[in-house]
Amino acid sequence: xxxVKQGKLSARDREILKDVILTYILSAEPVSxxxxxxxxxxxxxxxxxxxxxxxxxxxxxxxxxxxxxxxxPTAVAYHLFIGSMMEARAVPAKExxxxxxxxxxxxxxxxxxxxxxxxxxxxxxxxxxxxxxxGETVLKAVDFIPVSGRKVLCIVVSSTGFIDNKVIETEExxxxxxxxxxxxxxTDSFCGQTLREIRERLLRQMNEERAQMDRVLAxxxxxxxxxxxxxxxxxxxxxxxxxxxxxxxxxxxxxxRRMFDAFADKAxxxxxxxxCIQGGGVRxxxxxxxxxxxxxxxxxxxTAYAVGDRPLGTLGIVGPSRMDYEKVIPLVSCLxxxxxxxxxEAFSGEPPERR
Amino acid sequence: xxxVKQGKLSARDREILKDVILTYILSAEPVSxxxxxxxxxxxxxxxxxxxxxxxxxxxxxxxxxxxxxxxxPTAVAYHLFIGSMMEARAVPAKExxxxxxxxxxxxxxxxxxxxxxxxxxxxxxxxxxxxxxxGETVLKAVDFIPVSGRKVLCIVVSSTGFIDNKVIETEExxxxxxxxxxxxxxTDSFCGQTLREIRERLLRQMNEERAQMDRVLAxxxxxxxxxxxxxxxxxxxxxxxxxxxxxxxxxxxxxxRRMFDAFADKAxxxxxxxxCIQGGGVRxxxxxxxxxxxxxxxxxxxTAYAVGDRPLGTLGIVGPSRMDYEKVIPLVSCLxxxxxxxxxEAFSGEPPERR
DNA sequence: GTTAGCACTCTCGCGGTGAGAGTGCTAGCG
DNA sequence: CGCTAGCACTCTCACCGCGAGAGTGCTAAC
Numbered sequence: 077x078x079x080v081k082q083g084k085l086s087a088r089d090r091e092i093l094k095d096v097i098l099t100y101i102l103s104a105e106p107v108s109x110x111x112x113x114x115x116x117x118x119x120x121x122x123x124x125x126x127x128x129x130x131x132x133x134x135x136x137x138x139x140x141x142x143x144x145x146x147x148x149p150t151a152v153a154y155h156l157f158i159g160s161m162m163e164a165r166a167v168p169a170k171e172x173x174x175x176x177x178x179x180x181x182x183x184x185x186x187x188x189x190x191x192x193x194x195x196x197x198x199x200x201x202x203x204x205x206x207x208x209x210x211g212e213t214v215l216k217a218v219d220f221i222p223v224s225g226r227k228v229l230c231i232v233v234s235s236t237g238f239i240d241n242k243v244i245e246t247e248e249x250x251x252x253x254x255x256x257x258x259x260x261x262x263t264d265s266f267c268g269q270t271l272r273e274i275r276e277r278l279l280r281q282m283n284e285e286r287a288q289m290d291r292v293l294a295x296x297x298x299x300x301x302x303x304x305x306x307x308x309x310x311x312x313x314x315x316x317x318x319x320x321x322x323x324x325x326x327x328x329x330x331x332x333r334r335m336f337d338a339f340a341d342k343a344x345x346x347x348x349x350x351x352c353i354q355g356g357g358v359r360x361x362x363x364x365x366x367x368x369x370x371x372x373x374x375x376x377x378x379t380a381y382a383v384g385d386r387p388l389g390t391l392g393i394v395g396p397s398r399m400d401y402e403k404v405i406p407l408v409s410c411l412x413x414x415x416x417x418x419x420x421e422a423f424s425g426e427p428p429e430r431r
Numbered sequence: 432x433x434x435v436k437q438g439k440l441s442a443r444d445r446e447i448l449k450d451v452i453l454t455y456i457l458s459a460e461p462v463s464x465x466x467x468x469x470x471x472x473x474x475x476x477x478x479x480x481x482x483x484x485x486x487x488x489x490x491x492x493x494x495x496x497x498x499x500x501x502x503x504p505t506a507v508a509y510h511l512f513i514g515s516m517m518e519a520r521a522v523p524a525k526e527x528x529x530x531x532x533x534x535x536x537x538x539x540x541x542x543x544x545x546x547x548x549x550x551x552x553x554x555x556x557x558x559x560x561x562x563x564x565x566g567e568t569v570l571k572a573v574d575f576i577p578v579s580g581r582k583v584l585c586i587v588v589s590s591t592g593f594i595d596n597k598v599i600e601t602e603e604x605x606x607x608x609x610x611x612x613x614x615x616x617x618t619d620s621f622c623g624q625t626l627r628e629i630r631e632r633l634l635r636q637m638n639e640e641r642a643q644m645d646r647v648l649a650x651x652x653x654x655x656x657x658x659x660x661x662x663x664x665x666x667x668x669x670x671x672x673x674x675x676x677x678x679x680x681x682x683x684x685x686x687x688r689r690m691f692d693a694f695a696d697k698a699x700x701x702x703x704x705x706x707c708i709q710g711g712g713v714r715x716x717x718x719x720x721x722x723x724x725x726x727x728x729x730x731x732x733x734t735a736y737a738v739g740d741r742p743l744g745t746l747g748i749v750g751p752s753r754m755d756y757e758k759v760i761p762l763v764s765c766l767x768x769x770x771x772x773x774x775x776e777a778f779s780g781e782p783p784e785r786r
Numbered sequence: 787g788t789t790a791g792c793a794c795t796c797t798c799g800c801g802g803t804g805a806g807a808g809t810g811c812t813a814g815c816g
Numbered sequence: 817c818g819c820t821a822g823c824a825c826t827c828t829c830a831c832c833g834c835g836a837g838a839g840t841g842c843t844a845a846c
Binding site for chain 1 (some may be wrong): 537540571572574582584586588596598611673676677681682683687691692
Binding site (some may be wrong): 106108109110122123126127129130140143144145146 | 838839
């Protein structure tokens, strides 16, 4: 395709490109030179605009669905827009309050759902939250509950309030009192470490001391090994898929179907979202940035949430590339901060001390 | 509309109606007299079939999308078909095995997801499982974990392995050892009762003994009251919505959107599904049986799952009225039984004795 | 450099049309 | 009296052509 003429755009070129993008975001229809000439600030005629737009197309910022249609921004244009032309509109106080009010407290899993819903509701796009893989979280407490015969229900609570559970089968029946002792022992000795660290440590310990382990210790380690292997993979909480059905770009069922198929693969979603986990700010994926976005002409706006300096997961929105970035980027940012804060506040008693 | 001529159908009428239904279920297209004449068992000419079909239409079993189109079964016809003409095809051994293999063990919440997925996968419709409202479940254990300051994380485990949790804020900070004692005390005294019963009993107790309660008891009851109020409303686990997008009846986006809107209201879904909780077998809702099915021309095939004699929730499938009932009804039935069994087996140690 | 004018192109909606499918009715047959 | 062949009628749907409208690209003039 045409090479992108980096940074060579004149002030006027930029102004016109910006106009086109803003108009297109609103109207969802190819933008004509005429409409830019009319509504744009600089009082140029349609013909002049046409010249510029032809250039912009040649340079890869615009494209025409067909001859004699208006023009539509490309992914490159959106990136430029977001990087250096956009004027982010801070989240209105009312919405900010609404977010804080709703994201106040409650269990961590409840917070995930609420955050996803807020994202969707306030952006009119689909909201996504990736929950932490349990292995990366810091242990708060572990509990074993006898269930029947040799089956034991193991409940693991992370310091940020996430809970996962698993039924494990032991080699022999263990009396309830002993399970309680083991729970307490494990909680005391491993509290404050990540599950992954704990697992590694247990493995070492097992190999070293296998010979002189007594029965109780063996049981303890057996339980711990099984129990601490909960929740290897992060989950995704999606909300407001129906928001996307209202968008004109999803007016034929084929595309809707492709969208659903793409979202069905949770693992891929997680992978894409988690690209955004590093580096504080909000990241935006458009077009060829990922399979998902290129197949569907979708964008992903996402950011990480964290407690302290430990990133837990990501959250963001997904929708057609044509979206109101000026509004949505601050929104995602705000939600990332608020969720981080909510998680930290709810469980701030003992700051998760790293070993 | 025309009155339904109950039970007045001759053997031939019934045979033809059955043919029409079976053909329509396969083809999704209005059935012509010609095709019935050709593929039907009784060797009648199209003209004769036409006469009968005209009668069936008058009686409310068939309708024409427009003059000179074939005929389509009505909800009444489906009901008749299911009630007295259908020959249920038992779930093939291979599928039965597949179900049992996948629904073997694991936490209760995991089972819910798996069941929903199996329903969807094997029926090519949307699978739904309604999880029990925690209040109706029998307590297995309760655990309080200090979280920060006056916040306490309360974890409630039901005898069937469902877990719910809640962060509660106490009036004063309670030391960890006391929380452990309280957990043990509550688990011991209330194990085997439903949360609802427990709540009522606590309320009575509080009113009676308010005067002579000591501080520890007051704390205990405060914690118990808050903690046992988890999970008032049942949840729904949905899987395979995209299956429905492939159906020809959802070929325009408007209908897709209406469908999603209808399903967004979880509470209504639960209400409809839970109509099926009473009375052992599989229930089928078609057409005017509920808002949901009439708006969308959908059907719901659902049954209850239970442990012992205690119904816990419902499970089933949702899809266009035109569905393969002969296959799907046994399937739902099988999943209901298998899930019940899986839940019972996983937690069969102490049969939940009622007070 | 900017603009007005103009020819050109492409889409989209509209009405007409003909093929095809399916029915309802009637007359004739066993 | 029930069944069937035949036929006219109706309705849908895909196709075609056409004209309006929108928007562009180019050129010539300011």
